[in-house]
Amino acid sequence: xxAEVEETLKRIQTHKGVIGTIVVNAEGIPIRxxxxxxxxxxxxxxxxxLTMKARSTVRDIDPQNDLTFLRIRSKKHEIMVAPxxxxxxxxxxxxxE
Amino acid sequence: MEIVxxxxxxRNEFGRQCNFSDRSAELHVDILPxxxxxxxxxxxxxxxxxxxxxxxxxEHEVNTERFESDTRGINHVEGGWPKDVNPHExxxxxxxxxxxxxxxxxxxxVMQLGNNMEHCIKQNNAIDIYREYFEEEExxxxxxxxxxxxxxxxxxxxxxxxxxxxxxxxHPDGSRKLAVAYSSLEFQKVSKDMSLNSxxxxxxxxxxxxxxxxxxxxxxxxxxxPKDCHILVGGSYNGQIAYWDTRKGxxxxxxxxxxxxxxxxxxxxxxxxxxxxxxxFSASTDGQVLWWDIRKMSEPTERxxxxxxxxxxxxxxxxxISLEFETTMPTKFMVGTEQGLVVSCNRKAKTPxxxxxxxxSGHHGPIYALQRNPFFPKNFLxxxxxxxxxxxxxxxxxxIMWTKYHTAYLSDGSWSPVRPSxxxxxxxxxxxxxxxxLFKQNDPTLSVKVCDEALNSLRVQDNGHFLACxxxxxxxxxxxxxxxxxxLQKNEKALATAMFERETKREKILEARHREMRLxxxxxxxxxxxxxxxxxxxxxxxxxxxxxxxxxxxEIVEAELKKRDKGEEKKAIIELPLESDI
Numbered sequence: 001x002x003a004e005v006e007e008t009l010k011r012i013q014t015h016k017g018v019i020g021t022i023v024v025n026a027e028g029i030p031i032r033x034x035x036x037x038x039x040x041x042x043x044x045x046x047x048x049x050l051t052m053k054a055r056s057t058v059r060d061i062d063p064q065n066d067l068t069f070l071r072i073r074s075k076k077h078e079i080m081v082a083p084x085x086x087x088x089x090x091x092x093x094x095x096x097e
Numbered sequence: 098m099e100i101v102x103x104x105x106x107x108r109n110e111f112g113r114q115c116n117f118s119d120r121s122a123e124l125h126v127d128i129l130p131x132x133x134x135x136x137x138x139x140x141x142x143x144x145x146x147x148x149x150x151x152x153x154x155x156e157h158e159v160n161t162e163r164f165e166s167d168t169r170g171i172n173h174v175e176g177g178w179p180k181d182v183n184p185h186e187x188x189x190x191x192x193x194x195x196x197x198x199x200x201x202x203x204x205x206x207v208m209q210l211g212n213n214m215e216h217c218i219k220q221n222n223a224i225d226i227y228r229e230y231f232e233e234e235e236x237x238x239x240x241x242x243x244x245x246x247x248x249x250x251x252x253x254x255x256x257x258x259x260x261x262x263x264x265x266x267x268h269p270d271g272s273r274k275l276a277v278a279y280s281s282l283e284f285q286k287v288s289k290d291m292s293l294n295s296x297x298x299x300x301x302x303x304x305x306x307x308x309x310x311x312x313x314x315x316x317x318x319x320x321x322x323p324k325d326c327h328i329l330v331g332g333s334y335n336g337q338i339a340y341w342d343t344r345k346g347x348x349x350x351x352x353x354x355x356x357x358x359x360x361x362x363x364x365x366x367x368x369x370x371x372x373x374x375x376x377x378f379s380a381s382t383d384g385q386v387l388w389w390d391i392r393k394m395s396e397p398t399e400r401x402x403x404x405x406x407x408x409x410x411x412x413x414x415x416x417x418i419s420l421e422f423e424t425t426m427p428t429k430f431m432v433g434t435e436q437g438l439v440v441s442c443n444r445k446a447k448t449p450x451x452x453x454x455x456x457x458s459g460h461h462g463p464i465y466a467l468q469r470n471p472f473f474p475k476n477f478l479x480x481x482x483x484x485x486x487x488x489x490x491x492x493x494x495x496x497i498m499w500t501k502y503h504t505a506y507l508s509d510g511s512w513s514p515v516r517p518s519x520x521x522x523x524x525x526x527x528x529x530x531x532x533x534x535l536f537k538q539n540d541p542t543l544s545v546k547v548c549d550e551a552l553n554s555l556r557v558q559d560n561g562h563f564l565a566c567x568x569x570x571x572x573x574x575x576x577x578x579x580x581x582x583x584x585l586q587k588n589e590k591a592l593a594t595a596m597f598e599r600e601t602k603r604e605k606i607l608e609a610r611h612r613e614m615r616l617x618x619x620x621x622x623x624x625x626x627x628x629x630x631x632x633x634x635x636x637x638x639x640x641x642x643x644x645x646x647x648x649x650x651x652e653i654v655e656a657e658l659k660k661r662d663k664g665e666e667k668k669a670i671i672e673l674p675l676e677s678d679i
Contacts, residue, residue: 017221082210082214
């Protein structure tokens with residue numbers, strides 16, 4: 001069981017352009033990360049807040065709705081956040097250009 | 098003196114409530130006026146004291162409280178660890194992490210999220226979802242906007258006695274300044290108080306002209322030197338040419354001598370293309386076209402007499418009102434005459450007789466404007482009498498395109514420097530017409546009433562966006578044309594070329610046909626001459642011709658009047674039923 005998780009995460013990491021992967025829990029503790037600690041902590045803290053805000057926005061507009069995915073494209077790379085009730089998967093990728 | 102009033106209150110009455118009671122008025126002090134004190138004072142001079150009976154108002158300022166903002170950063174440290182785990186202890190954190198990873202929930206969640214994420218990653222890798230697909234295609238601006246012209250500024254003649262703004266010239270460098278020549282072109286209307294000055298205006302400041310030019314006689318035409326933006330040449334009412342240098346002041350630097358100048362007002366002066374940049378030529382109604390070098394104004398360098406018989410006879414000469422010179426064709430130039438003929442001349446001809454190449458007739462009055470199309474130099478625009486006509490150099494018998502006969506006299510016209518199919522005309526009733534013959538041939542695309550008095554001169558700025566028109570009372574109006582009329586439309590050049598070619602071909606065919614008919618007539622008349630000697634049937638004497646024409650004219654006018662009356666009757670008839678309903 002654990003091995004599947006490992007495999008999935010490794011597969012994601014080895015995709016073209018992926019810079020880093022982070023799994024964060026609801027408290028903001030990084031469970032799995034491929035980046036260094038300080039960067040991870042920064043990403044985890046900031047993105048957690050942003051995801052919460054995005055989710056509340058979506059639900060404010062339509063209470064039946066919920067946030068499924070969040071993508072932030074910046075000049076340098078794209079940050080993708082897959083939120084869930086307890087955990088959050090964050091991937092930073094350099095899109096193919 | 099001391100005034101004292103003593104209040105007493107019993108101690109046990111302290112703190113007691115006040116019991117008010119009425120009491121009659123008591124006189125406490127009465128100070129009578131003491132005249133002896135008046136010695137110490139003197140009476141004040143009567144002074145004016147202003148009093149105002151208005152609402153009393155007070156001033157009150159309110160300012161919101163300062164909103165102080167500060168920049169802070171967030172220091173992210175690890176947190177959220179449960180109480181029993183010490184974040185600094187590697188062992189404990191690792192143990193905690195391992196525990197979480199074993200959680201069922203964790204596994205299923207991560208699997209699910211991982212799938213989602215993979216999809217997006219692959220998407221990113223497959224295509225660039227934000228790519229500009231159509232960036233090569235230019236945004237086709239559909240000018241749905243109605244063509245319009247907006248008045249930006251109005252420059253009025255600061256003098257009391259108003260003169261006509263007879264000529265305008267834009268500053269060649271950036272068009273920030275406009276030189277206006279003022280003169281009174283009406284016969285013998287010059288009054289003593291009329292100022293002789295012409296002005297250079299800065300288009301941003303309509304209150305006061307930037308510079309004054311003080312000629313000896315009012316200037317009828319004025320031109321900036323396209324090569325040197327400080328030099329202007331002007332032709333004056335008495336026939337002299339003068340040139341100014343704006344750095345040297347208001348007086349002309351040099352003037353041509355009276356003996357060698359024109360005998361009539363100089364209506365047009367143009368700078369020529371030359372290495373020194375000091376050559377100009379001028380035209381006047383005395384029938385001469387003179388060439389000058391401004392360095393030596395004592396006499397003209399060359400002289401041409403516009404004699405249609407090519408004999409150089411000044412008495413026969415046609416008076417010139419407008420000149421045309423295109424820098425791309427430096428050897429040719431054209432002169433528009435008072436008699437309605439356009440004379441095309443060659444500068445490089447050896448003999449004066451050869452100088453006049455050909456003449457174009459077709460107008461009934463003096464040709465006020467003459468200009469080649471900047472994109473199609475073979476075609477030129479003439480503005481005279483009540484029409485504007487477009488000609489092709491090859492067709493000498495008639496113009497290839499013309500506007501209808503307007504109710505007001507046309508006084509000036511010009512092509513747009515940016516669009517080959519757009520030209521502007523101004524009329525004596527104060528309207529400016531913008532024509533776009535690719536859009537509409539019968540009517541102007543835009544007709545704007547600029548002012549109530551007649552407009553006399555027009556000049557378009559080099560970018561085609563602004564134009565200035567001068568009126569009879571010396572008011573120069575600066576107008577801005579909507580962008581649709583000054584941006585080149587796609588295919589415009591091709592369409593204009595096609596239109597010109599088509600019209601030229603039509604005229605050529607007509608010309609050929611006319612020639613054929615004339616040949617036939619000639620051969621027939623030669624034959625008939627041999628048969629009968631005198632057949633004066635066709636020939637009418639001049640008097641009979643005149644009476645016949647007069648009769649025709651009056652008949653036409655009456656028919657027109659009758660038609661108009663009928664139209665009014667019809668209107669009255671239509672109105673009646675409405676009234677009867679009420």
